Amino acid sequence: MFDAKLRPLIDPPLNAVGAKLARAGISANALTFTGLAMGLGGAVAIAFGNLWLGLGLIIANRIIDGLDGAVARATTPTPLGGYFDIVADFAFYVSVPVGFGVLSSENTLPALVLVASFVLTGVSFLAFAVIAAERGEETQSHGKKSFFYSTGLAEGTETIAVFIAMCVFPAWFGIIAYAYAGLCVITVFQRSLRARATFR
Template sequence: MLDAKLRPLIDPPLNAIGRTLAGAGVSANALTFTGLALGLAGAAAIALGHIGWGLALIIANRLLDGLDGAVARVRGPSDLGGYFDIVADFAFYVSIPLGFGILAPANALPALVLVASFVLTGVSFLAFAVIAGKRGATTEAHGKKSFFYSTGLAEGTETILVFIAMCLMPAWFAGLAYAYAALCVLTVFQRSAMAVVAFSD
């Protein structure tokens, strides 16, 4: 919901840094895997009770996630890079609820529900992308991507804001997890309605 609105604000500085990194020989895939390692380390820190470190590593992960795309735009995007990017994103997304679920037994059920909602949202996102790509649909609302990005109520920006809220208010994890899981399910219904409109011919 917020991703496309933020692109005009975040792309110029990211692209400037991306040009510098690309000129220094840094590859987009290296940034993707480094970002994933930092994100998973953040989940591990949360699981061990170091939530402040977890928050810092979450932010670092998102910064590198933005920079890998910026470098790819300079060097030229690749299908393999697009594949690694989306796999790394979803691995990171599910790891944070897992970290909170390990942190406290009371978090286990809401963490499981949130991870399940992420899986469902991810399936709807990727299924839409496959069919849209098959039909030749294109969009750059989320910037130049390797495949079709459909919009939704729950996107990357909303997910990160929820993760930050969880780190700042860990006692509210369950309520935040259930509320965001509900928004993810609503996103699946929204995307399904979009599919009915776009693919019913």
């Protein structure tokens, strides 16, 4: 919901740093995999009860995730890079609730529900992108991307805000997880209605 609105604010500093990293010979794919390692490390830290380390690694993941795209824009974006980026994103998103599920048995069911909602959201997102590409649809609302990014209530910004809340208020994990899972399901219906209007 907020991703497109934040792009004009975050893109200029990211692009400036990304250009410097590109000149230093750091590739976008290297940053993608570094960010993925940070994110998965954050999930492991959460699983072992170190929530503040987990939170720090989650934030590091998101910063690096922004920089890999900036480096790609400063050089030559590739389809393979776009593929690695989206796979790394979803691997990270799923890993955090899994970490909380491992942390406490009380978290297991809400973590499973949240992961399932992420799967549904991801499927709707990627299915929309595939069909939009076949039809030649384009959008720049999320900046220059490797494929069509459809908007929704639950996007990256909201997900990171939820992960931060979970780390700061771990006792509320179940309530937060169920509430956000509901928002993800609403996003699937929202995207499906948009698909019906766009692709019919």
